[in-house]
Amino acid sequence: MANHRGGCSQPLDPGPCRFYRVRWYFDPQxxxxxxxxxxxxxxxxxxxxxxxxxxxxxxFT
Known part of the structure; x- marks a missing residue:
């Protein structure tokens, strides 16, 4: 599994393309x-x- 820890604080960014698929993002608030x-x-x-x-x-728990 890739290390995404640094990405956890990044804002939601769906990207500019239109090959839509459901993914998950972390909401720090x-x-x-x-x-x-x-x-x-x-x-x-x-x-x-x-x-x-x-x-x-x-x-984080």
Whole structure:
């Protein structure tokens, strides 16, 4: 699994493309992960394939 810890504090960025797919991002204010529509290119590291991967990388208990 890639190290996404640095991406956890990045803002949501769906990217400019239109090959939409559901991905997950970390919302630091809520300390939780949420779904978003990823355009398929660019964006940033705050972009996870599953909620579980997002939670393991970013959620603090």
């Amino acid at each position: 809520a300390n939780s992960c949420a779904q978003f529509w990823y355009g398929g290119c660019h964006g940033n590291q705050n972009n996870f394939e599953t909620e579980e991967i997002c939670r393991k990388a970013c959620v």
